[in-house]
Amino acid sequence: MQPLRIALAQTAPQLGALEANLERHRALLAEARAGGAGLVVFPELGLTGYLLQDLAAEVAMRLDDPRLATLAAETVGLSAVVSFVEESADHRLFIAAALLEDGAVRHVHRKVFLPTYGLFDERRFFAAGSLIRAVPSRLGVGIGLAVCEDFWHLAVPQLLALDGAQVLINVSSSPGRDVAAINEFGLGTATSWRTLMRAYAQMTTSYVVFVNRVGVDESISFWGGSEVIGPAGDTRFGAPLYDEGLYLVDVDLADLRRERIATPLLRDERPEIVLRQLERIVRERAGEVRDTTAEPGAEPGLDVAPAAGSAPLVRR
């Protein structure tokens, strides 16, 4: 047995109110500690609220911000994942998730994939991170952090698992939409996310911890539904939709070994093949070599060919 009690902090951050949200985090850390939790996870931008727009610069913290240090100081004997707007020394603003452990900032993940479509406009206000890395943890297993949209890109959970993560943590501010009677949970967003979480847990034989916020920013309602999925894709816990709360979930980290021995998918991964194919695809997309799926006769970098006997599509 390697028991771990995980606290899912399904909170409703106040938009732009950094001090109030810091206070709420401190209170919930204390509550989780009192409840025996070893890992506490807060949602994406839980310290600032989501729909910040121009407020992003006003609530940003550098990694040396004393307010972050004060919050980290509350994690002696604990692991916690918190999320905020991080300002780099050269004044780029990132959506960051940080692993705080034993009083210090252990790891920072900057959101790599910033959705800028539909109701999202993140790339307008934020810089995109470019590192996807697992990190060792006081819990004795590797941790992989991802923020919301990062998990709508297949490579992210795979890279984290290959890099040694055994617990994949996704923190989110997912707006609820597509309310329909045909959806499993009455909410299209929830149905989609639940499908993804189970698939990632099973394919990476890892625990997946998903913490999504609740509450309202402007028009958007966030749906909660935080979850813990076991390494065989089995649901260990699902928090209610829309209810704020601190939910405690007990897991056995020894299940990771059992599942990875029984179903050695990660052992059988062939990252060198993936790498070679990706290098080819990247070169093709960059126009450095002929695209193998382009129409015959297409110019490098293009995939449509001119009709037989006609002039090139692009004249130089």
Added chain:
Amino acid sequence: MSAPLYELPEELRIDTAIARRITGEFIRGQLRQAGFERVVLGLSGGVDSALVAYLVTEAIGAEHLLCVLLPYASSSAASRSDAEEVVRRLGCASRLVTITAMVDAYFGAGAGEGALGADGPEATALRRGNFMARMRMAVLYDLSVVWGGLVAGTGNKTESLIGYTTLYGDNACAFNPIGDLYKSQVRQVAEAVGVPETIIVKAPSADLWPGQTDESEVGFSYADVDRLLYWMIDQRRSEEELAAKGFAPAFIERVARMVAGAEYKRQVPPIAKIGPRTAGLDYLYPRRRPGSARRSG
């Protein structure tokens, strides 16, 4: 199974429990962020405003809701009694403000000339209807001060998309909990929250003149236009694809034109860009942020 109260296209069927959860969170969130605890709305006797009254009651309690009945002399008696029934069932505060004197003071009535002068009586039904909607708006915003509440919008997605609203009239509000629900879905949620059946099943009407109904005025049924709008807007189908689904090309073209023609009604008016930072363009803040809430008391 009993016969349905109204026609609900299958693709428009929603999970009403989730919809009510969202509108409840939304209403409470809007009030909290603005520093208010109360809501005021205009109650016409129709299903849209009745639903909003029920949703507000569900979210914050009837004691925090003021429903204002705003009839004109020609408004139907049935509308008024339906509105009174909603007030009675919810147990919320209500107030009756007849707008006849305000409207007649402008257009004139009978032999008496109004502020507009001799051409007042020639005003079209459209002008009179728009003016009435704006008088109701003016009353609601005035009473919002007395009541200390935010004005809740009661317009639905169908009328917003086809432009069947009066700019700065019935579409004026502080927030709108049902603006993303088609009329068919409004009826569905109304049934779930217990809005009286008579209100759900009666023909929707702007009640601008006796016997007027929305559907006879625009020439198509809500069930049909809701389905068309759902496939056209939400599911991004082209006109060819819509025709292949069985919608008549003339119907598609007419509704597409109505939607495009009403774009201006759904947006904040443009400001001429002159300075370095301009609201809505490169000065972008959430409507509610630290410091923006009204001080309580």
